[in-house]
Amino acid sequence: MIRLDSENSSGLVILFALNELPALKQLMKRKIPDDWSILVFDGRSTDGSQQWLTKNGVNWFEQQSSQGKGNAVREFFSETKKMNYCYYAFMDADCTCLFSDLPKLKNQLIATCSDIVIGTRMKGNQEHGSMNLVSRVANHLASKVLSLRWLKKHSDVQSPFWLFTKKAVEQLQPHLKARYFEIELEMYMEGMKNGLKIDETPIHYRKRVGYSKFKLRYRFRNIYFVYYYFITSLNLHKGILILFFIFSLLAPFLIQLR
Numbered sequence: 001m002i003r004l005d006s007e008n009s010s011g012l013v014i015l016f017a018l019n020e021l022p023a024l025k026q027l028m029k030r031k032i033p034d035d036w037s038i039l040v041f042d043g044r045s046t047d048g049s050q051q052w053l054t055k056n057g058v059n060w061f062e063q064q065s066s067q068g069k070g071n072a073v074r075e076f077f078s079e080t081k082k083m084n085y086c087y088y089a090f091m092d093a094d095c096t097c098l099f100s101d102l103p104k105l106k107n108q109l110i111a112t113c114s115d116i117v118i119g120t121r122m123k124g125n126q127e128h129g130s131m132n133l134v135s136r137v138a139n140h141l142a143s144k145v146l147s148l149r150w151l152k153k154h155s156d157v158q159s160p161f162w163l164f165t166k167k168a169v170e171q172l173q174p175h176l177k178a179r180y181f182e183i184e185l186e187m188y189m190e191g192m193k194n195g196l197k198i199d200e201t202p203i204h205y206r207k208r209v210g211y212s213k214f215k216l217r218y219r220f221r222n223i224y225f226v227y228y229y230f231i232t233s234l235n236l237h238k239g240i241l242i243l244f245f246i247f248s249l250l251a252p253f254l255i256q257l258r
Ligand SMILES: Nc1nc2c(ncn2[C@@H]2O[C@H](COP(=O)(O)OP(=O)(O)OP(=O)(O)O)[C@@H](O)[C@H]2O)c(=O)[nH]1
Pocket: 016, 017, 018, 019, 020, 041, 042, 043, 044, 063, 066, 067, 068, 069, 072, 091, 092, 093, 094, 096, 160, 181, 208, 211, 212, 213, 214
């Protein structure tokens, strides 16, 4: 069980971390706004992160489930049943996002009476080289396809920075199954499906410190999941889904035959 000293403060920032020691060292030098506490959710790092966090008095928790960001997020969601924060902010621990954007997300959440606010990099201030062309295009397409499904224009559904109300966390928790990097896509789709109000606000986005865990195989996996979440959200009969799938595989050949 996660135990925190300052559970009476209003918000908890959860930093999901797997071998992010150089980034954590930089992050912990930064000032965190009042009313926020930090928890590092560590995926059993082998780079000495845990020892460093303990030595420096940072709250951290070791992931019990098998490795994978989705597993970590889902495990955290279950742990919130024992917590009493009003807000939960998810952030990558790779130094790409700023704590100083937290009040902005919270103000947006309150002003728009939303359940979730996504920090959008696509409309925000991006440091040169923070996002390569492949990631930019992939993210743009994923956001377009999935948000259009709900007739919305959300621009960054794979953002590393999210803010949730307590209610949103409670409502989402039973619906999440993702194990790896498709977790953001699933949180977005399940949030919309379950009637949660999702809004977005621009954030700063900096170059990553340390190496990426989002390997090529996860990129392909995410392309599949954009398709999967889109199709399953349509609630069609299974037979129609299979036909749709076969047709979409054959479509390029059929177009050429014409
Ligand atoms: N707790 C935990 N965290 C993880 C796990 N896998 C990845 N992470 C963290 O999840 C965050 C997202 O991973 P990244 O490697 O930054 O992936 P990304 O943001 O898609 O790719 P970049 O553009 O390279 O940053 C990082 O802070 C990782 O350290 C895991 O299995 N457990």
